[in-house]
Amino acid sequence: MNVAKFLDPNSWIDGSIGPLYVRLRKRIEDGIESGVLEPNTPLPPEREIASLTALSRVTVRKAIEELVDRGVIVQIQGSGSFVTEKKARVEQSLSRLTSFTEDMERRGMASESKWLERGIFIPSPDEVVVLALGASDSVSRITRLRIAGDRPMALERASLPLDILPNPTAVEKSLYEVLQASGNLPVRAIQKISAINLDEKDAELLGVPENSAGLHIERTSYLSSGRVAEFTRSKYRGDAYDFVAELRLATN
């Protein structure tokens, strides 16, 4: 399959939906995936892609832009746009906001939960501040032991404003599924990760010796409006979990 033919709009542009730049981006991704576009070889020039696809160059650039962000393509002014080698690419799920359920699925493990607490409570001072609650607001709280592949993995306590999760007992498996159903899915989160020695109680729940190293993760999630949707504190087994993050050099 040659590149010009692969980009011929008649064969794909009606096959997907959404903005043209998204469709083109996906087409290019498919091309890389299927080997039509190979690592270390240049894409056709932007102007040529534009003419091949019958799109404007601005639209072509917008399609490529996201691929550059993800590290799949490197653009060099005056030279060309190149597909990077696979090992240099950032896995797309690295900086992705995932639920524990999804995270474990990605690692090929089934996950379950054992409920420790699930209901509506009077908020702690921490919760009032982080969730921006009013003086008389209550808080939804769900605390559970996360189990994956028959091994306890984490203790997780999530707190949410009552209007975002009015019925905490409705959460059966994935909190994020419930939030998505009500249109309250966070789009961004900040995590603070530190190391702790697990105390006797936590160690017992996680099935490790007292004083074992664990990861303490505090996550604050935001809706697209900028409002805080969720505040979660988790303790992960140090011997069974690692956290992967992507960093970028600031462009300021």
Place this chain on the structure above:
Amino acid sequence: MNVAKFLDPNSWIDGSIGPLYVRLRKRIEDGIESGVLEPNTPLPPEREIASLTALSRVTVRKAIEELVDRGVIVQIQGSGSFVTEKKARVEQSLSRLTSFTEDMERRGMASESKWLERGIFIPSPDEVVVLALGASDSVSRITRLRIAGDRPMALERASLPLDILPNPTAVEKSLYEVLQASGNLPVRAIQKISAINLDEKDAELLGVPENSAGLHIERTSYLSSGRVAEFTRSKYRGDAYDFVAELRLATN
């Protein structure tokens, strides 16, 4: 100061350099910083900003785009572009690739290093794979104890291909300063973070009791070309350091 006047190009557009969309972005950032543009209030419509600044709407959108990425501005179709509340914003340095030196400066601490190893070595199998070395290539390696505010903070072992760091003894303080000088500054990195119990030797170097929890961080850094520039393994004191990361919901 009113918004229209603040955006009047005569007063600022020549005062900075670079592309127009970058200058406008910085102007808007200044406006938010100085209070001319207030949280929860809408920016002028894109078309109005364009006419006020005598720029095209495309350029205005590009300026705003980055601010939306950082969570400083929220755009709502059909409604407007709003400045978010400060507490909902992502600190710009969160997902930023920083050196230990910078990182400590940001936290208001002076940093120093105690050299444990610095020179050219035969690579370990790990290093050969991660750094994509040839069979006969050597590796530059620098190992040091990082100290901040008179407290040992981390043990750090960095490995780099010889052509990227030909002279490891030239590194006096910041590795990244040396890399920048030679045009080999990484633009992206992947970090894997896990928790470990520090063994006797490491605990002694870090000045904590044996078996204390520590953060183990493996970082692989990439040049803009996609090539691996640096592979670093660090052990941080769990009681003195935390790692902050930003997550996003994938838009696929």
Place this chain on the structure above:
DNA sequence: GAGTGGTCTAGACCACAGG
């Protein structure tokens, strides 16, 4: 319906890489 952001176009000029 009026006003907003979201997408798209055709064309121009600039900055840089490489023969």
Place this chain on the structure above:
DNA sequence: CTGTGGTCTAGACCACTCG
């Protein structure tokens, strides 16, 4: 010098919010 990506424009239409 030619060809590439980087920036910028003026104008159009669509999709959505809100009164």
